[in-house]
Amino acid sequence: MKKNVLSFGTPQELEAKRIAEIRSLSYLERLERLMVLIEVSYTLKIAKVIQSKKR
Template identity: 65%
Template sequence: MEKNKNILCEVNLKDTEQERINEVKSLSYLERLERLMILIEVSYTLKKVNRIPLRKAFSSFS
């Protein structure tokens, strides 16, 4: 039974990946650029957040 679940999951992932590829191909150049800029901005924000010592941030809740 587990093998069947893995196969179904793999097929669904491939379908989802293909749908995303088709979606991106349908976007205009400007829309692709906007999505790229959003990813860069989120990546930069997450990088900055990781520099904040979490213990200090959460110690105020204790």
């Protein structure tokens, strides 16, 4: 995976860069990214539930 670089610009420019990056990925790479997002989302959801039970 390539090194992440912070980029500054208008929201429209940043969105266009993200769209171009996504379009350049293969189907498998897109699927891997989706699975990572789902896993992180699930982990955050579970962490909130556990944290609320401790209070």
